[in-house]
Amino acid sequence: MYDPIPFKIELDYVTFSGWRWGKGNGQTVIALHGWLDNCASFARIAPGLAAECDLDIWALDLAGHGHSGFRPQGSYYHIWDNVLDLALLMDAQGWESIDLLGHSMGAAVATLMAGAMPDRVGRVALLEGIGPVATAAEDAPSQLAQAAGKYQLLGYKTPSLYASVEDAAEARMKGVGEISYEAALPLAKRGVKASDxxxxxxxxxxxxxxxxxxxxxxxxxxxxxxxxxPVCLITAEHGFLIDRENTRTRSAHVKDLICHCLPGNHHFHLEPDSCTEVLHELVSFWNGLETE
Structure with missing residues (x-):
């Protein structure tokens, strides 16, 4: 097992931070976390995956998350901006091609990246996500109006304060995709900062x-x-993608796809009780041993 190596990569408009696992000479994998999470999302599976498959895993804090920088004032957070970030980051690092490992929103980014730049992506593992949230064309005006209204109220919002990192972890348990304290604590340790x-x-x-x-x-x-x-889509029995029609239709459009459904919740890769099975399927995928 490898301990994570912290890293920072400075681009012209934002600095990216994260954790890295691997010996530095294996296949490069960029790991992309979910909405409001951070690179600690991969803390339970990345060490074993790097060791078993000789991978060099770079788990990013996406822009605006964790220890990475915020987008400049006057700019916004569109899902496709992350694809542009990845392309520019690859250029900065001199990576001709990469593999992708994404969870939830990170899986949405990985889907778009692999579709937009197929010549730069080798393998793709998607955890609890395939593509981003969609809006019907006829609903686009109301979607834009809703966002504008929320931006107008942003300056009046007071951020929540917690007495300890542990209290922040307990609050995260009740957030999007309810998770256990054991899964929430790594996200909180990475994702909070002290104030007065x-x-x-x-x-x-x-x-x-x-x-x-x-x-x-x-x-x-x-x-x-x-x-x-090649794409490996792994969903959780108690996750977000079960019985969704668009999961089936999107999957049907992918040419080389293998699917697995495993026990657990939306954060099954971070939960102590379910992460081992997720790791097993990922190791099989990267070693070319995957089966239906």
Missing amino acids: DGYLWRYDARLRIPSPVRLTEDQINHFCAAIDA
């Missing part, structure tokens, strides 16, 4: 604003169809 009055989450408050514009379901299907890489 207590602890507060590091993430940019603008991340909580609804997206001004979203892709349509048809557009997302075209991204899925453009993916050339």
Whole structure:
């Protein structure tokens, strides 16, 4: 097992931070966490995956999350901005091609990246996500209006304060995708900072604003169809993707896809009781041993 190596990568407009696992000479994998999480999302599976498959795993704090920088004032957080971040980060690091490991929102980013730049992506593992949230074309005006209204109220919001990191972890248990304390604590340790009055989450408050514009379901299907890489989609029995029609339709558009459904919740890769099975399937995928 490898202990994480902290890293920072400075681009012209934002600095990216994260944790890295691996010996430095294996296949490069960029790991992308979910909304309002951070790179600690992969703390239970990345060490074993790097060791078993000789991978060099770079788990990012996405822009506005964890220890990475915020987007400049006057800019916003669109899902596709993360794809541009990845392309520029690859150029800065001199990476011709990468593999992708994404959870939830990170899986949405990985889907778009693999579809938009198939020549730069080798393998893709998606945990509890395939493509982003969609908005029907006829709902686009109301979506934009809703986002504008939320931005107008942003300056009046007071961030939540917690007496300790542990209290922040307990609050995270009740957030999007309810998780156990054991899963929430690594996210809190990475994701909060001390202030004069207590602890507060590091993430940019603008991340909580609804997206001004979203892709349509048809557009997302075209991204899925453009993916050339082998894809492994792993869903949780008590996760977000079970019995969703768009999970089936999006999956049907991917040319080389294998699917697994495993016990656990939306954060099954971080939960102590379920992470081992997730790791097993990922190791099989990267070693070319995957089966239906």
